[in-house]
Amino acid sequence: MAAGVTLAKDPAVITDDTITDQIRIKLASDQVVKGGALEVVVKQGVVTLGGAVEQENQRARAEKLAKKVKGVKQVVNNITIKARNAGK
Numbered sequence: 477m478a479a480g481v482t483l484a485k486d487p488a489v490i491t492d493d494t495i496t497d498q499i500r501i502k503l504a505s506d507q508v509v510k511g512g513a514l515e516v517v518v519k520q521g522v523v524t525l526g527g528a529v530e531q532e533n534q535r536a537r538a539e540k541l542a543k544k545v546k547g548v549k550q551v552v553n554n555i556t557i558k559a560r561n562a563g564k
Contacts (some may be wrong), residue, residue, distance in 0.1 A: 482540075490546055492518040495521065495548060496517075498546075499523060500516050502542075502545065503516070503538055506541060508534055509529070513527055523542050524554060524555050529557060535557060539553040539555075556558070
């Protein structure tokens with residue numbers, strides 16, 4: 477019996493795709509982040525967040541939410557803060 481085939485079907489194993497989906501759901505439904513447009517890339521449990529938000533608290537919250545997802549080993553937060561127009 478091939479261990480890889482058995483392992484792939486084991487519900488205890490969390491795939492990068494599953495992690496990605498869970499993070500996207502959390503970000504999109506969060507009232508602070510409102511992060512439906514943020515990038516989420518997962519490779520071997522390491523999450524890289526990208527895109528832009530309006531405030532630092534949204535950036536920090538996105539990272540916190542991602543870290544709470546089961547299977548996440550590390551979060552690299554590349555989210556930037558949108559510059560506000562000084563003339564407005």
